[in-house]
Amino acid sequence: xxxxxxxxxxxxxxxxxxxxxxxxxxxxxxxxxxxxxxxxxxxxxxxxxxxxxxxxxxxxxxxxxxxxxxxxxxxxxxxxxxxxxxxxxxxxxxxxxxxxxxxxxxxxxxxxxxxxxxxxxxxxxxxxxxxxxxxxxxxxxxxxxxxxxxxxxxxxxxxxxxxxxxxxxxxxxxxxxxxxxxxxxxxxxxxxxxxxxxxxxxxxxxxxxxxxxxxxxxxxxxxxxxxxxxxxxxxxxxxxxxxxxxxxxxxxx
Numbered sequence: 001x002x003x004x005x006x007x008x009x010x011x012x013x014x015x016x017x018x019x020x021x022x023x024x025x026x027x028x029x030x031x032x033x034x035x036x037x038x039x040x041x042x043x044x045x046x047x048x049x050x051x052x053x054x055x056x057x058x059x060x061x062x063x064x065x066x067x068x069x070x071x072x073x074x075x076x077x078x079x080x081x082x083x084x085x086x087x088x089x090x091x092x093x094x095x096x097x098x099x100x101x102x103x104x105x106x107x108x109x110x111x112x113x114x115x116x117x118x119x120x121x122x123x124x125x126x127x128x129x130x131x132x133x134x135x136x137x138x139x140x141x142x143x144x145x146x147x148x149x150x151x152x153x154x155x156x157x158x159x160x161x162x163x164x165x166x167x168x169x170x171x172x173x174x175x176x177x178x179x180x181x182x183x184x185x186x187x188x189x190x191x192x193x194x195x196x197x198x199x200x201x202x203x204x205x206x207x208x209x210x211x212x213x214x215x216x217x218x219x220x221x222x223x224x225x226x227x228x229x230x231x232x233x234x235x236x237x238x239x240x241x242x243x244x245x246x247x248x249x250x251x252x253x
Contacts, residue, residue, distance in 0.1 A: 013080030084139030122251035
């Protein structure tokens with residue numbers, strides 16, 4: 001395969017957990033993968049870029065590295081984030097969680113959008129069942145950020161409809177990674193009713209379904225919910241009608 005035909009993807013938070021597993025899967029499928037993380041760690045065969053996934057300058061460098069000389073980006077996976085912690089009423093904690101777990105995904109999409117548009121690419125945002133269903137007494141900031149990811153994903157899907165860019169949000173439950181703080185044994189965790197946590201390897205196949213998804217809501221690995229995706233190429237009349245309805249709703253609001 002000629003290098004210009006190799007699909008390219010940027011994975012934020014690719015040094016461990018779900019981001020690492022997705023980077024591995026893409027590499028094994030023949031993609032050119034760039035991973036952005038503070039530690040500059042990545043699976044073998046994946047280009048590692050050191051930086052803060054919430055910093056626009058670092059994100060911009062990573063986008064340029066991932067998109068290559070033809071400025072094409074076929075995929076963006078936003079898996080970087082901070083875990084829930086406390087104290088819940090600390091303003092500095094709130095600001096930092098929102099910056100890394102929500103604003104960083106918006107920054108990544110904003111900066112990568114021109115290259116995604118060129119390729120007709122796909123975006124996967126990593127949410128959490130804490131934001132979509134559970135809430136959190138320990139970290140309302142984390143729950144708010146992950147709920148915001150779903151709103152961001154739906155909004156970007158609407159924006160991407162006419163640009164040929166698909167957007168999905170995947171909201172996992174408890175996954176056995178260093179990200180998840182082990183406060184209780186699995187058998188005593190109310191958020192793990194089956195007595196077993198998810199593992200990152202099970203997420204390797206989810207990139208394929210998310211990157212190709214048409215509008216739907218589907219089953220996911222145990223403890224996971226998905227946000228319905230928007231098609232990348234709906235009919236023009238449907239796009240215009242959706243935009244008019246959105247504008248009317250915003251004016252009434």
